[in-house]
Amino acid sequence: MATTLAKAADGTEVAEHAARIEHVSKSFAGPAGQQLVLDDISIDVAPGEFVTLLGASGCGKSTLLNLVAGLDKPSAGTITTDGRPALMFQEHALFPWLTAGKNIELALRLRGVPKNDRREKAEALLELVRLKGAYGKRVHELSGGMRQRVAMARALAQESKLLLMDEPFAALDAITRDVLHDELTRIWEETGLSVLFVTHNVREAVRLAQRVILLSSRPGRIAREWTVGIPQPRRIEDAPVAELSVEITEVLRGEIRRHGQH
Ligand SMILES: Nc1ncnc2c1ncn2[C@@H]1O[C@H](COP(=O)(O)OP(=O)(O)OP(=O)(O)O)[C@@H](O)[C@H]1O
Ligand SMILES: [Mg+2]
Numbered sequence: 001m002a003t004t005l006a007k008a009a010d011g012t013e014v015a016e017h018a019a020r021i022e023h024v025s026k027s028f029a030g031p032a033g034q035q036l037v038l039d040d041i042s043i044d045v046a047p048g049e050f051v052t053l054l055g056a057s058g059c060g061k062s063t064l065l066n067l068v069a070g071l072d073k074p075s076a077g078t079i080t081t082d083g084r085p086a087l088m089f090q091e092h093a094l095f096p097w098l099t100a101g102k103n104i105e106l107a108l109r110l111r112g113v114p115k116n117d118r119r120e121k122a123e124a125l126l127e128l129v130r131l132k133g134a135y136g137k138r139v140h141e142l143s144g145g146m147r148q149r150v151a152m153a154r155a156l157a158q159e160s161k162l163l164l165m166d167e168p169f170a171a172l173d174a175i176t177r178d179v180l181h182d183e184l185t186r187i188w189e190e191t192g193l194s195v196l197f198v199t200h201n202v203r204e205a206v207r208l209a210q211r212v213i214l215l216s217s218r219p220g221r222i223a224r225e226w227t228v229g230i231p232q233p234r235r236i237e238d239a240p241v242a243e244l245s246v247e248i249t250e251v252l253r254g255e256i257r258r259h260g261q262h
Contacts, residue, residue: 015082018162018194019045019068024077025219026063037063039219040077047082047161050188050195052209054202054248056256060220061198065166068196082194086160090167092151094139100126100150101135107157125153128190129183145176149183156187165197169204178236181207185232202245202252207236214251217259224251 026038037060045051055061066072068079069087094103104122113121126134129149139147148168155163169177185208188195199205205212209228216223226248230240 020080024074027075036219048192051211052197052205054205055215059215059217082161085162085164086155086158088155088165088168092147096139107154129153162194216255
């Protein structure tokens with residue numbers, strides 16, 4: 001899954017793209033024959049860029065993210081990523097029989113971090129997601145927001161250059177989600193990660209991203225794209241966030257009217 005390399009000013013080679021999706025289509029076999037879910041999608045995610053993928057339910061967002069993650073293969077087109085991406089989903093997918101700390105250490109072990117270094121690194125990652133002291137807590141002892149923080153720490157433990165997030169905060173209440181938006185923005189700025197974040201929540205997309213890509217439905221195609229120039233940290237209730245959200249919602253509504261809703 002190598003990507004193209006370019007020479008930086010100091011002569012070192014850097015990846016030109018964190019992810020490169022080129023003319024990707026995906027069909028699934030259905031009762032009425034092959035169903036085209038994604039049609040000719042091309043997206044480049046630059047190193048360090050934060051992109052949100054927005055679209056109505058069933059338009060193919062998760063399908064596209066799974067393809068980028070390498071969990072499934074495109075029917076046509078190619079996808080390259082700068083190393084193996086880390087994933088975070090709506091459900092935390094933590095192992096309930098392990099503590100928060102051990103869940104993170106498992107990811108560190110899979111990455112080949114020596115046993116003696118794992119504890120310290122896990123503690124540092126918990127601190128990064130502001131869960132200092134939660135190392136020994138089991139999953140059932142944590143709130144929904146805390147679980148998603150542990151899941152974020154576990155994803156970060158992989159030290160991937162690209163983080164793929166599929167509606168990771170959708171099940172949380174609005175206030176907890178707000179706090180996690182702040183945390184994610186801070187971590188993104190601190191780490192220089194590239195993020196491809198899927199959501200059907202327009203305000204969330206605008207709150208987080210440098211670029212919002214809107215997918216149409218049936219089949220999923222790129223309908224439009226916005227560059228978001230509003231400085232961070234943003235708040236979901238900021239006037240510029242609200243204004244752009246209204247504009248995007250109008251376009252999204254038009255897409256849903258044209259293609260029908262599931
Ligand atoms: N493995 C599969 N086999 C057959 N059809 C599938 C498969 N995976 C997804 N689909 C179909 O592809 C379409 C897009 O699904 P997908 O889960 O990608 O949508 P989504 O945009 O993530 O929706 P949501 O916002 O509800 O999560 C749906 O019609 C779904 O039924
Ligand atoms: Mg989905």
